[in-house]
Amino acid sequence: MGHKEKSKERKEKRLQEISLLxxxxxxxxxxxxxxETIAVVTGGNRGIGFEISRQLADHGVTVIVTSRDASVxxxxxxxxxxGGMEHVACHQLDILEPSSINQFSEWLKENYGGLDILVNxxxxxxxxxxxxxxxNASNVIETNYFGTKSMTEAMIPLMKPxxxxxxxxxxSSRLGRLNGKRNRIENEALREQLSDAxxxxxxxxxxxxxxxxxxxxxxxxxSGGWPQTFTDYSVSKLVVNAYTRFMAKKLxxxxxxxKIYINCYCPGWVKTALTGYAGSVTVEEGxxxxxxxxxxxxxxITGKFFAERREIKx
Numbered sequence: 001m002g003h004k005e006k007s008k009e010r011k012e013k014r015l016q017e018i019s020l021l022x023x024x025x026x027x028x029x030x031x032x033x034x035x036e037t038i039a040v041v042t043g044g045n046r047g048i049g050f051e052i053s054r055q056l057a058d059h060g061v062t063v064i065v066t067s068r069d070a071s072v073x074x075x076x077x078x079x080x081x082x083g084g085m086e087h088v089a090c091h092q093l094d095i096l097e098p099s100s101i102n103q104f105s106e107w108l109k110e111n112y113g114g115l116d117i118l119v120n121x122x123x124x125x126x127x128x129x130x131x132x133x134x135x136n137a138s139n140v141i142e143t144n145y146f147g148t149k150s151m152t153e154a155m156i157p158l159m160k161p162x163x164x165x166x167x168x169x170x171x172s173s174r175l176g177r178l179n180g181k182r183n184r185i186e187n188e189a190l191r192e193q194l195s196d197a198x199x200x201x202x203x204x205x206x207x208x209x210x211x212x213x214x215x216x217x218x219x220x221x222x223s224g225g226w227p228q229t230f231t232d233y234s235v236s237k238l239v240v241n242a243y244t245r246f247m248a249k250k251l252x253x254x255x256x257x258x259k260i261y262i263n264c265y266c267p268g269w270v271k272t273a274l275t276g277y278a279g280s281v282t283v284e285e286g287x288x289x290x291x292x293x294x295x296x297x298x299x300x301i302t303g304k305f306f307a308e309r310r311e312i313k314x
Contacts, residue, residue, distance in 0.1 A: 030297040043122030051287035057085040066093035095147035137232035144236035165259035176237030186225030248303025
């Protein structure tokens with residue numbers, strides 16, 4: 001059996017294990033949450049976001065589904081309610097619009113007093129199959145990175161104080177790994193900068209983004225050593241991963257009852273509209289690790305990257 005076959009077999013076995021784990025209910029002593037626990041899921045109206053919302057609601061968390069299109073959000077929570085999940089609500093939110101984020105923040109504060117869990121799921125991808133174009137690079141970076149960043153910064157002040165800590169989960173991708181065997185950044189100096197968790201800063205991350213977009217504009221991105229597959233999407237997730245590590249260090253300085261833990265995870269190549277339904281992983285499997293991270297009973301884990309409920313390297 002070749003390396004690819006062995007790797008596929010290991011992954012399938014792991015997904016089977018996780019499928020079994022999902023059937024085992026949390027014990028009472030593990031359940032730190034209740035219906036008073038508020039989870040916000042961006043882009044929760046379809047795909048992985050909808051399934052994360054469904055699974056969190058199924059565990060008894062109150063879930064706020066956000067959607068750019070308000071009417072689509074209403075339809076999505078109707079589906080959840082028809083499935084017997086009472087504690088769900090929706091609100092319009094465009095993570096690219098500061099005014100939309102402000103309106104949502106005010107509504108959330110007024111109606112729920114804040115939140116306990118944030119799942120940054122909203123994202124875009126314009127590359128399907130072997131097609132790789134960077135013509136939408138600006139939009140992809142704005143949504144996947146800057147939108148995630150804006151939402152995180154807006155929600156942190158609304159995180160409720162808790163001995164269990166607030167939780168932020170960023171939906172990311174293995175395509176954004178710094179040192180993967182495939183698709184990694186070839187610029188060694190930049191790779192080292194982004195690898196150094198101690199000196200990592202927003203300036204370094206934003207600088208990498210700025211350089212990438214400039215090289216896309218002037219047509220030098222290939223020689224710039226950027227990932228060659230799903231380029232703009234990969235770079236957007238690369239900087240989301242870096243931002244997760246940066247924020248984990250920054251948030252670790254908060255007082256004990258105001259801790260916020262932030263992690264990212266790769267759902268895999270999921271069969272959703274984002275992948276043109278060409279994925280190999282079901283939406284239930286894709287959502288699982290995000291929900292697991294959001295509900296970890298003993299959450300001392302922060303600034304890590306996960307896939308299939310296991311930590312992987314950045």
